[in-house]
Amino acid sequence: MKERHVPSQALSPPSRPIKEFLFQFSCFSRCVIVSVKMATSASASLSKTIKQQYMELPQGDKVQAMYIWVDGTGEGLRCKTRTLDFEPKSIKELPEWNFDGSSTYQAEGSNSDMYLIPAAMFRDPFRKDPNKLVLCEVQKYNRKPAETNLRIKCSKLMEMVADQHPWFGMEQEYTILGTDGHPFGWPSNGFPGPQGPYYCGVGADKAYGRDIVEAHYRACLYAGVNICGTNAEVMPAQWEFQIGLCEGIDMGDHLWVARFILHRVCEDFGVVASFDPKPIPGNWNGAGCHTNFSTKEMREEDGLKAIEDAIEKLGKRHEYHIRAYDPKGGLDNARRLTGRHETSNIHEFSAGVANRGASIRIPRSVGQEKRGYFEDRRPSANCDPYSVTEALIRTCLLNEEGEEPTDY
Amino acid sequence: MATSASSKLSKAVKQQYMDLPQGEKVQAMYIWIDGTGEGLRCKTKTLDFEPKSIDDLPEWNFDGSSTHQSEGSNSDMYLIPAVMFRDPFRKDPNKLVLCEVLKYNRKPAETNLRRSCKRIMRMVENHHPWFGMEQEYTILGTDGHPFGWPSNGFPGPQGPYYCGVGADKAYGRDIVEAHYRACLYAGVQICGTNAEVMPAQWEFQVGPCEGINMGDHLWVARFILHRVCEDFGVVVSFDPKPISGNWNGAGCHTNFSTKEMREEGGLRVIEDSIERLAKRHMYHIQAYDPKGGLDNARRLTGHHETSNIDEFSAGVANRSASIRIPRSVGHEKSGYFEDRRPSANCDPYMVTEALVRTCLLREEGSEPTDYNK
Numbered sequence: 001m002k003e004r005h006v007p008s009q010a011l012s013p014p015s016r017p018i019k020e021f022l023f024q025f026s027c028f029s030r031c032v033i034v035s036v037k038m039a040t041s042a043s044a045s046l047s048k049t050i051k052q053q054y055m056e057l058p059q060g061d062k063v064q065a066m067y068i069w070v071d072g073t074g075e076g077l078r079c080k081t082r083t084l085d086f087e088p089k090s091i092k093e094l095p096e097w098n099f100d101g102s103s104t105y106q107a108e109g110s111n112s113d114m115y116l117i118p119a120a121m122f123r124d125p126f127r128k129d130p131n132k133l134v135l136c137e138v139q140k141y142n143r144k145p146a147e148t149n150l151r152i153k154c155s156k157l158m159e160m161v162a163d164q165h166p167w168f169g170m171e172q173e174y175t176i177l178g179t180d181g182h183p184f185g186w187p188s189n190g191f192p193g194p195q196g197p198y199y200c201g202v203g204a205d206k207a208y209g210r211d212i213v214e215a216h217y218r219a220c221l222y223a224g225v226n227i228c229g230t231n232a233e234v235m236p237a238q239w240e241f242q243i244g245l246c247e248g249i250d251m252g253d254h255l256w257v258a259r260f261i262l263h264r265v266c267e268d269f270g271v272v273a274s275f276d277p278k279p280i281p282g283n284w285n286g287a288g289c290h291t292n293f294s295t296k297e298m299r300e301e302d303g304l305k306a307i308e309d310a311i312e313k314l315g316k317r318h319e320y321h322i323r324a325y326d327p328k329g330g331l332d333n334a335r336r337l338t339g340r341h342e343t344s345n346i347h348e349f350s351a352g353v354a355n356r357g358a359s360i361r362i363p364r365s366v367g368q369e370k371r372g373y374f375e376d377r378r379p380s381a382n383c384d385p386y387s388v389t390e391a392l393i394r395t396c397l398l399n400e401e402g403e404e405p406t407d408y
Numbered sequence: 409m410a411t412s413a414s415s416k417l418s419k420a421v422k423q424q425y426m427d428l429p430q431g432e433k434v435q436a437m438y439i440w441i442d443g444t445g446e447g448l449r450c451k452t453k454t455l456d457f458e459p460k461s462i463d464d465l466p467e468w469n470f471d472g473s474s475t476h477q478s479e480g481s482n483s484d485m486y487l488i489p490a491v492m493f494r495d496p497f498r499k500d501p502n503k504l505v506l507c508e509v510l511k512y513n514r515k516p517a518e519t520n521l522r523r524s525c526k527r528i529m530r531m532v533e534n535h536h537p538w539f540g541m542e543q544e545y546t547i548l549g550t551d552g553h554p555f556g557w558p559s560n561g562f563p564g565p566q567g568p569y570y571c572g573v574g575a576d577k578a579y580g581r582d583i584v585e586a587h588y589r590a591c592l593y594a595g596v597q598i599c600g601t602n603a604e605v606m607p608a609q610w611e612f613q614v615g616p617c618e619g620i621n622m623g624d625h626l627w628v629a630r631f632i633l634h635r636v637c638e639d640f641g642v643v644v645s646f647d648p649k650p651i652s653g654n655w656n657g658a659g660c661h662t663n664f665s666t667k668e669m670r671e672e673g674g675l676r677v678i679e680d681s682i683e684r685l686a687k688r689h690m691y692h693i694q695a696y697d698p699k700g701g702l703d704n705a706r707r708l709t710g711h712h713e714t715s716n717i718d719e720f721s722a723g724v725a726n727r728s729a730s731i732r733i734p735r736s737v738g739h740e741k742s743g744y745f746e747d748r749r750p751s752a753n754c755d756p757y758m759v760t761e762a763l764v765r766t767c768l769l770r771e772e773g774s775e776p777t778d779y780n781k
Contacts (some may be wrong), residue, residue: 041575042549042556045411046582049419050639054586057496057593064588078571080602081588098736100727102713103570103605109713113725113735127585141725141735179575263573272576 039178039188044270055127063087064131066124067097067116068260069138072105074148074327075275075382077260087130094118094134106138106146115139119151120253125219126264133223135257148327151252154386158248160408161397165296167373168251168389169228169244173287173381174262175279176209176237177272183237183280184209184271195285198236208237209271216241216258216265223261226254234285234342244292252386275382277326278335286336286343287381293392294373303371310396311351311360311374317395318349318359320403324391326380333380344377410549410559415641426498434458435502437495438468438487439631440509443476445519445698446646446753448631458501465489465505477509477517485517486510491624496590497635504594506628522623525757529619531779532768536667538744539622539760540599540615543629544658544752546650547580547608548643554608554651555580555642566656569607579608580642587612587629587636596629597621605656605713615663623757646753648697648707657707657714658752664763665744674742681767682722682731682745688766689720689730691774695762697751704751715748 063084071078080099088094101107101114116136124131138146145152158166176184185208186192201207213230220227220241229242241262243255259275266273278286297306314321326332330346339345344359351360351374353367359378366372379388394400434455442449451470459465472478472485487507495502509517516523529537547555556579557563572578584601591598591612600613612633614625630646637644649657668677685692690701697703701717710716715730722731722745724738730749737743750759765771 041579043575043578043580043582046580046640046642047415047419048582049423050415051582051586053419053423054496054589054636057499057589059589059592062592064592076568077573079573080571080600082600083592083598098734099571100713102727105567109727110723111725112727260573267573267575267578267581270575272574 039180039182039184040270041179041267042270043267061085064124064127065094065134066127066132067118067134067136068257069099069116069136070148070256070384072101072146072148074150074384076104077256077263078104079260088121088132091118091121091134094121094132097136101138101140101146106148107140111141113141114146115141115143120250120257122223122225122257125222125261126268128222133257133260135253135260148384150384150386150390151249154252154390155249156408157390157393157398161393162248164397165247166389166393166397167245167247167294167299168392169242169246169292169373170251170255170379170385170388171240171242171288171290171292172255172258172275173233173238173240173289175235175274175276175287176212176239176266177274177279179270179272181272183235185237192236194283195234195236198232198238199234200231206236207232209239212262212265212269212271212273213239213241215269216262219261219265220258223257225258225261226250227258233287235280238285238287248389249386251389252384255385277332277380277382281335283341285341288336288343288377289379289381289383289385289388291376291379291385291388291392292373293376293389293396295397298373299371301371304366307362307366307372307374311362313395313399313401314360314376315349315351316401320405321376321378321391321395322346324387325378325383327382327384332382333378336380337378342377410551410553410555411641412550412638413641415639432456435495435498436465436505437498437503438489438505438507439628440470440487440507441519441627441755443472443517443519445521445755447475448627448634449475450631459492459503462489462492462505465492465503468507472509472511472517477519478511482512484512486512486514490522491628493594493596493628496593496632497639499593504628504631506624506631519755521755521757521761522620525623525761526620527779528761528764528769532764533619534667535768536618537760537764537768538616538618538665538670539763540613540617540663540744541622541626541750541756541759542611542613542659542661542663543626543646544604544609544611544660545633546606546645546647546658547583547610547637548645548650550641550643552643554606556608563607565654566605566607569603569609570605571602577607578603580610583633583636583640583642583644584610584612586640587633590632590636591629594628594632596632597625598629604658606651609656609658619760620757622760623755626756648703648751648753652706654712656712659707659714659748660750660752660754660756660759662747662750662756662759662763663744664747664760664767666768669744670742672742675737678733678737678743678745682733684766684770684772685731685747685763686720686722687772688774691776692747692749692762692766693717694774695758696749696754698753698755703753704749707751708749 097116102109102112120135337346350358352358354364468487473480473483693701708717713727721729723729725735
């Protein structure tokens with residue numbers, strides 16, 4: 001008998017002995033399901049009314065700029081804030097900063113200063129105008145890029161192919177977890193019913209945590225992130241948002257900031273967003289970051305030929321791309337790309353029209369109109385979008401071959 | 409969850425009352441440091457006018473026998489307004505008024521370290537000493553356990569929390585956000601915040617402040633933090649080592665520069681100051697926490713990005729040294745340096761005074777010079 005678990009709404013009032021039991025926990029007296037409370041953070045229980053009163057205080061001419069960067073893991077995001085005496089109008093107005101790299105897996109304690117170089121600025125949906133989110137590149141003490149600063153190289157390569165106008169759209173899948181590490185809304189010591197009813201589903205027994213998705217969508221729109229859609233995914237508590245159309249370096253910038261916003265939104269709700277590519281082993285979908293790609297040539301009449309050319313080149317360089325498509329050189333994706341659950345097998349390259357079991361899928365509409373774009377389904381949910389978009393440019397536009405990227 | 413009973417009181421009801429107009433009456437909350445040298449106290453009086461400057465505010469008094477500051481038989485102590493700020497809790501036109509405390513005989517109370525600091529700062533005015541202090545603190549539940557930590561255990565080891573984001577990394581961000589805004593409103597010179605290495609530990613920075621302003625702004629920022637935490641039903645601790653073992657302590661790294669250090673070739677002056685500080689390590693250690701070094705002894709172990717309390721050291725970009733010269737300063741050959749020794753519960757008047765005495769007034773030896781003689 002499938003257990004019906006409805007985490008997202010309150011039950012009818014509990015019976016008297018339970019009432020008294022709950023009354024003992026005065027902190028939970030307004031909350032009904034203790035198990036749900038336990039999987040959300042203590043912070044989420046702090047009064048948001050109080051917080052709102054403080055956030056409404058005028059701030060004069062002071063502006064808060066939250067600097068964001070990718071840490072030494074290549075997946076984690078960090079942030080800290082500084083006060084400015086003016087509202088920055090462009091990225092150029094934002095000063096360089098520094099941080100303690102020994103606390104972010106990026107440096108030794110004896111030589112730990114690392115530099116933050118502002119790269120892209122967005123409105124702050126948490127503190128609101130005039131405050132800003134500032135995505136930064138990281139440099140080591142000697143001004144060389146930090147190991148996980150993949151933006152700098154991506155940026156240079158995008159400049160090299162600027163006249164081909166490479167457009168990207170990335171479909172970011174993710175799973176919402178409780179603070180206990182278990183998927184949000186799943187029974188604490190078990191599993192929901194098998195996959196089938198959840199993809200794009202509606203209803204408390206189908207969609208787990210929609211509030212997060214809704215909040216994130218609005219926050220991204222406010223911030224100026226190019227979010228173009230959302231949907232519930234195949235596994236319950238799994239969702240997807242899409243970022244694009246973005247040209248060149250913007251793809252990586254917008255996706256990283258969208259991820260940051262998701263982490264902050266989840267933090268406010270007291271849950272955790274995971275970009276792990278296979279959070280639950282077994283007959284449960286993994287999480288990817290399907291990357292849609294096109295150039296001016298592909299978008300024009302008969303562009304299908306340019307698409308097929310690109311796919312041929314990709315077919316000869318599968319291993320190089322697999323290494324670029326997750327932060328562990330392919331090890332993370334190995335748990336996900338099994339050939340089942342709408343993935344291709346990690347060891348084989350394949351392509352096909354409307355084929356979701358292939359490495360590359362050409363949408364049916366593109367096959368019919370003989371132009372458009374194609375979808376690379378290999379990148380992992382925790383990929384670095386700079387690494388992914390750079391790899392596509394190198395292989396398809398700069399015609400590189402072989403195991404190693406060319407050093408220009 | 410260990411949040412206070414007060415925090416469960418209806419904030420909607422409170423808001424209805426706070427929205428009541430107050431005519432021409434103004435509430436002035438007088439704030440002072442109590443006999444522990446760490447604790448803050450406050451009480452409010454109604455004024456018939458909005459004070460425009462500190463001179464408009466009258467002296468007041470309080471019962472020092474209830475704040476560890478005097479005996480019951482002779483307990484009146486004086487509150488002398490020193491600095492005024494906007495009140496972020498009651499909002500305009502109401503004020504927060506930081507005060508100095510005088511004993512019954514008009515001499516400064518034992519923990520009134522502002523008096524002496526002000527004199528020293530006046531002596532070195534033309535050096536334009538600037539300070540920035542990095543106040544670390546830990547959020548605790550009312551049960552005394554760090555906020556968000558499992559009640560009968562520990563979170564995962566340090567690593568992911570510094571500047572972290574996410575419910576599994578950042579514990580209590582609401583407090584930090586509320587405090588930041590409240591300080592901006594009040595006119596406190598808050599210049600940044602970040603999550604710290606231990607979960608539920610945070611930092612805010614106040615500065616750059618010249619002279620006596622450093623102590624004033626930091627004490628008011630601390631008061632605001634206590635009030636914000638009280639509203640949320642949690643507690644802020646400035647204890648320098650709240651959790652023993654492999655968990656970071658809490659400091660108050662103090663950045664310092666003079667006009668000379670900020671100008672071209674200032675690095676030479678910085679190095680000169682560091683040499684003087686090296687010869688006076690024990691005097692500074694005594695000045696850098698309210699218990700003459702005993703509190704810091706639990707924190708300055710040489711691990712967890714601290715220097716060892718028994719040894720003085722300095723280095724560029726070295727977070728295990730007593731003094732760290734930022735890398736950018738090393739490159740530009742001018743700027744400031746960071747004294748990493750002060751404890752989170754230090755008195756900023758005492759810290760800034762010690763730095764000025766050693767570096768600018770060129771004092772030596774384990775005792776401060778008495779300039780009255």
